[in-house]
Amino acid sequence: MVNDGYANVRCVDNCAVVVEQMSAKYGALGGLTFGRDDARTLESVADGSVDCVVDKGTLDAVLCGEDSREGSAQLLAAALRVLKKKGVLLIVSHSKARAALIPPGAWKVATHDVAAPALDDAKPATTHYVYACTKIA
Numbered sequence: 001m002v003n004d005g006y007a008n009v010r011c012v013d014n015c016a017v018v019v020e021q022m023s024a025k026y027g028a029l030g031g032l033t034f035g036r037d038d039a040r041t042l043e044s045v046a047d048g049s050v051d052c053v054v055d056k057g058t059l060d061a062v063l064c065g066e067d068s069r070e071g072s073a074q075l076l077a078a079a080l081r082v083l084k085k086k087g088v089l090l091i092v093s094h095s096k097a098r099a100a101l102i103p104p105g106a107w108k109v110a111t112h113d114v115a116a117p118a119l120d121d122a123k124p125a126t127t128h129y130v131y132a133c134t135k136i137a
């Protein structure tokens with residue numbers, strides 16, 4: 001994103017090792033800050049302060065954990081809280097069923113299928129799903 005001109009990109013994960021490794025790998029790019037935070041609360045991010053939230057695999061991970069339904073609702077509520085009006089939450093997921101989790105009153109959702117190349121020749125190419133969720137109010 002930074003290479004495409006986006007500024008003030010904050011990168012969070014709830015795993016300290018991930019934060020440390022990503023910071024070591026990408027910190028020199030500039031324009032990025034790294035920190036440990038829970039996507040279900042986003043305590044390090046102020047209300048109505050960001051234009052876009054990008055979730056790549058985190059909602060999927062939360063849905064694999066304990067209290068997954070509650071966790072997914074919390075993650076979506078946290079994204080809604082930190083976004084400016086008309087801000088966008090981009091969810092990249094393995095599942096084509098995520099739209100059902102997104103409360104319709106708060107978001108306008110467009111779903112896009114994205115071809116995901118095979119990781120090696122032995123495995124077929126697959127599809128990932130991107131949900132572009134615009135904050136309505």
Ligand SMILES: C[S@@+](CC[C@H](N)C(=O)[O-])C[C@H]1O[C@@H](n2cnc3c(N)ncnc32)[C@H](O)[C@@H]1O
Nearest residue numbers: 013014015018037038039040056057058061062
């Ligand atoms: C499938 S990986 C995706 C990692 C990265 N976004 C990517 O695309 O390569 C899921 C990540 O979500 C993180 N994670 C799981 N639950 C989380 C939570 N409640 N808050 C923040 N990060 C979480 C995991 O530590 C893991 O790094």
